[in-house]
Amino acid sequence: MRARHRTAPARTAHPRAASSGRRPFRIAAGHRPHAHRSAIGRNRRLPALHTRTNRPLARAAVPQPQPQLPARATGHCRPPAQPTSRTPCLPSGSCRSVGEVTSALLTDQYELTMVDAALKDGTADRRCVFEVFTRRLPDGRRYGVVAGLGRFLTALTEFRFGDDEIGFLRDRGVIDACTADWLADYRFTGDIRAYREGEIFFPNSPVLQIEGTFAESVVLETLALSIFNADSAIASAAARMVSAADRRPLAEMGSRRTGEWNAVAAARAAYIAGFGATSNLEAGRTWGIPTMGTAAHAFTLLHDSEEAAFRSQLDALGNGTTLLVDTYDIEAAVETAVRLTDGKLGAVRIDSGDLPSVVAAVRAQLDRLGATGTKITVTNDLDEYTIAALRAAPVDSYGVGTSVVSGSGHPAAGMVFKLVAHKEDGGDWVPVAKKSADKASLGGRKEAGRRLRNGVATAEVVLTTGQVGPDERPLLVPVVTGGEVDPAFLGAHGVEAARAHHKRAKAELPVDASRIGRGDPAIPTLVI
Numbered sequence: 001m002r003a004r005h006r007t008a009p010a011r012t013a014h015p016r017a018a019s020s021g022r023r024p025f026r027i028a029a030g031h032r033p034h035a036h037r038s039a040i041g042r043n044r045r046l047p048a049l050h051t052r053t054n055r056p057l058a059r060a061a062v063p064q065p066q067p068q069l070p071a072r073a074t075g076h077c078r079p080p081a082q083p084t085s086r087t088p089c090l091p092s093g094s095c096r097s098v099g100e101v102t103s104a105l106l107t108d109q110y111e112l113t114m115v116d117a118a119l120k121d122g123t124a125d126r127r128c129v130f131e132v133f134t135r136r137l138p139d140g141r142r143y144g145v146v147a148g149l150g151r152f153l154t155a156l157t158e159f160r161f162g163d164d165e166i167g168f169l170r171d172r173g174v175i176d177a178c179t180a181d182w183l184a185d186y187r188f189t190g191d192i193r194a195y196r197e198g199e200i201f202f203p204n205s206p207v208l209q210i211e212g213t214f215a216e217s218v219v220l221e222t223l224a225l226s227i228f229n230a231d232s233a234i235a236s237a238a239a240r241m242v243s244a245a246d247r248r249p250l251a252e253m254g255s256r257r258t259g260e261w262n263a264v265a266a267a268r269a270a271y272i273a274g275f276g277a278t279s280n281l282e283a284g285r286t287w288g289i290p291t292m293g294t295a296a297h298a299f300t301l302l303h304d305s306e307e308a309a310f311r312s313q314l315d316a317l318g319n320g321t322t323l324l325v326d327t328y329d330i331e332a333a334v335e336t337a338v339r340l341t342d343g344k345l346g347a348v349r350i351d352s353g354d355l356p357s358v359v360a361a362v363r364a365q366l367d368r369l370g371a372t373g374t375k376i377t378v379t380n381d382l383d384e385y386t387i388a389a390l391r392a393a394p395v396d397s398y399g400v401g402t403s404v405v406s407g408s409g410h411p412a413a414g415m416v417f418k419l420v421a422h423k424e425d426g427g428d429w430v431p432v433a434k435k436s437a438d439k440a441s442l443g444g445r446k447e448a449g450r451r452l453r454n455g456v457a458t459a460e461v462v463l464t465t466g467q468v469g470p471d472e473r474p475l476l477v478p479v480v481t482g483g484e485v486d487p488a489f490l491g492a493h494g495v496e497a498a499r500a501h502h503k504r505a506k507a508e509l510p511v512d513a514s515r516i517g518r519g520d521p522a523i524p525t526l527v528i
Contacts, residue, residue, distance in 0.1 A: 103155040104165050104186075107222040109174055115215045116179045124182075124215035127423040129445045132208035132224055134201070138236075138410040140518030143509065145239045145502060146207050147269040148231030149197040150494040153485045155223055161186055188216050192480035195448075197489065198272050198502030199475065200509065201232075202460040202525045206446040207415070209476060214422070221417040229415050230262070231269040233407035237384070238273035239506065240408070241400060243514040244388040249276040249397045251292050253379065254405030266405040272498045274506075275404070288492030297351075300327040307336050320346035322377060325362070326353065334362055338369045347375040347396070355380065356393045363394040383408050384516045421445050431464070442527060448475040450508065451526075457508045460525040473508075 118124035137144055161169075161183040169175045175183065190212020201207050208224060210217045241250060252270040255263035267283035277290040284291035295313055303309040310323055310333075319341045325333035325348045337345050348366075350358055355378050366374050375396035383403035390398075403409075418441045421429045431443030444464040449472030451459040461472050468474045479486050488494065506513075513522035 102160055102162060102165060103158045103223060104161045104183075104219075105168070106155070106226065107219060111219045111221055112169065112174050112179070112183075114218055115182070116175050118215055119179055119182055125213045128212065128214045128217055128419055129421040129429075130210045130217050130221070130417055131206045131420050131446060132228060132415050132417050133204055133206050134414040135416070136203050136414065137521055138414065141236065141240075141410070142513050142515070142519050142522040143236070143239075144201045144232055144413055145235035145273050146195045146197055146199045146201050146228075146232055147235035147272050147498070148227040148265075149194055149208075149479065150489050150491070150498065151231065151265060151268070152208075152224055152227045153479060153489055155227065156188060156220070156480070157485055159186075159188065159220070159223065182215070186216065186219075187483060188212060188220070188480070189483040190216060190480070191478065191482065193476040194479045195475050196477060196501050197494070197498035198235075198500075198505065200450075200457075200502075200505045202521050202523065204442065204462050204525050204527060205460060206448055206462065206476065207232075209445070211445075214419075218419075225415055225417050227265075229412040230407075231265055232413035232415065233410055234266050234269040234404060235273040235502075236413065237406075237408035237410070238270040238275055238404050239502070240384040240516050241382075241387055241398075241404060242274035244384045244391070244516055245398055246391055248395065250274070250387075251276060251397065251399045252278040252280070252401075252404055253293075253399045254401035254403075255280045257402040258405040263405065268495060270400075270404050272495060272502055274499070274502065275400075279399075286492075287495045289495070294322045294349075295324055297324060297327045300324065306333055307340070310337055310340055314340060319344045322347040322349050324349045324351065326350050326358075330358065330362065331365060334365050335369065338366065338371045338374070341371075343369060343371040343374075345371060345374045347377055349377045349379065349399075351379045353380075355386070355390060355395075359390070359393045359395055388516055416441075446476075449473055450475060450505075452508065455508065456510060457523050459523050462525060462527045464527065466528070 115124065134144065163184075166175075166180045166183055169183070170177070170180055190210060192211070193209045195201060195205065195207040199207075208228065210220065210224075238250075238252075250270075252267050252275045254266060258266060263280050264283045264286060267278035267280045267289055268287050271278065271283075271287070271289045277292040278284065279291065279293045280289075281291055283289050294317060295309075299313065300306055300309040303312065306328055313321055313323065323333070323337045323345060325337060327333070330350070330353070334348060337348060348362065350362065359376055359378060362376055366372070366376075376394060377397040377399060378390065378395050379399040379401070381402060382398055382400045387398055387400075407413075418434060419432055420441065420443050421431050424430055429445065433443035434441040442462070442464060447463040447466065447468050449461045449463075449468035450457050451461050451469075451472045453471075461468070479489055488497065509522050512519070
């Protein structure tokens with residue numbers, strides 16, 4: 001008889017959720033995080049903004065048995081489901097049934113072929129621990145920033161295989177009928193600990209630790225890595241830009257430089273790392289991030305004159321708006337802008353030219369015309385290095401696009417997902433590790449702490465045995481217990497908590513950690 005996954009029985013509320021007064025998410029049959037969905041929303045997946053009550057999903061009727069591949073394992077196997085009508089594939093590559101919300105096929109095929117084989121040989125239900133970590137930081141970087149935890153947990157609540165997904169997998173020959181039966185009942189019932197979102201990480205930091213059966217855990221590998229690698233790369237780059245800006249505000253403006261849904265995630269990651277706003281309206285709606293934006297060069301070119309364009313914008317948005325002054329002649333544009341607002345213009349934006357000299361000239365002109373309160377914001381392909389070069393210039397704020405959404409040259413954080421321990425039949429944990437050259441891993445379930453002296457971090461301590469010491473701040477916190485997601489890490493409130501935590505964690509780093517030049521990690525990682 002093959003081992004079968006069973007949905008865990010109801011458990012008591014997660015202790016953290018009970019203390020906070022929030023109701024935990026249970027990843028249970030029929031759970032649907034989005035209780036309402038517009039016509040557009042039915043064709044895409046968005047992270048939940050807040051906890052919703054469970055509501056059963058109507059399961060499609062099982063069709064009559066059809067000729068199928070021979071089962072290669074004993075036990076009851078359901079017939080292959082007939083594929084239901086699909087919506088067109090989203091640009092992200094996911095396809096789903098009308099009305100269905102799932103992240104299950106956002107994965108690599110070998111995750112499911114491993115499950116298929118493990119169900120046949122009896123190892124699918126073996127208790128395992130997987131960890132996500134990076135072996136090294138991008139060359140010259142001094143630290144990384146964890147981002148994506150809230151998105152991953154939201155995706156986990158949606159991770160299920162409906163008839164449409166299972167029919168596709170059967171049609172492709174990826175799984176057999178018995179594995180299809182197992183997938184139809186899939187719900188994650190294990191435990192997950194993680195670094196808080198916004199936390200600082202270093203080489204070998206176990207930023208995510210998943211404990212569950214082999215089968216229910218391994219299928220989460222691609223989902224976890226695709227989210228954590230992208231979001232952490234963006235947050236790490238954004239944090240460097242925040243340091244370079246030296247307390248002057250930054251806005252994320254990179255939506256046109258990445259995929260449309262990647263842009264929403266990028267805005268979220270940048271905000272967690274200290275950016276103050278985004279131009280992306282979906283990020284504002286979904287995550288509660290402040291949004292900004294006024295006009296592009298096209299608006300000036302539309303009108304018969306620059307003055308007509310400025311008048312129109314001022315009529316619509318008021319004198320506190322930001323006028324783009326480099327479409328034609330910057331000096332003439334600034335003079336017009338000041339005259340039309342009686343010196344009370346909110347800001348001007350400069351998007352071209354030699355920024356240090358142009359900004360200095362514009363500041364002098366504004367002051368000479370009496371517009372001493374008018375601020376200057378700059379854009380134009382900024383990164384942490386050009387921002388640092390403008391530190392002495394009279395810039396009031398920055399808008400950053402391509403560099404932040406692409407991780408400023410490092411679009412992935414280099415994180416990997418590795419099995420580090422499994423339980424023997426006798427109940428003892430067995431550490432396991434990869435030994436390949438340059439890709440070795442550390443076996444065993446880890447504990448992690450940030451060693452502090454007078455409030456300043458001195459080392460990242462990763463323990464293969466024992467517990468975090470009294471002079472070390474514990475880094476791993478429970479985020480899923482018995483299949484229940486702690487809602488404190490979800491939605492807009494989770495983003496704000498991550499942003500606040502990042503600010504505290506970054507303040508613990510040594511002073512030289514904020515340098516953007518090439519260097520070693522700000523603190524060493526001690527594996528004990």
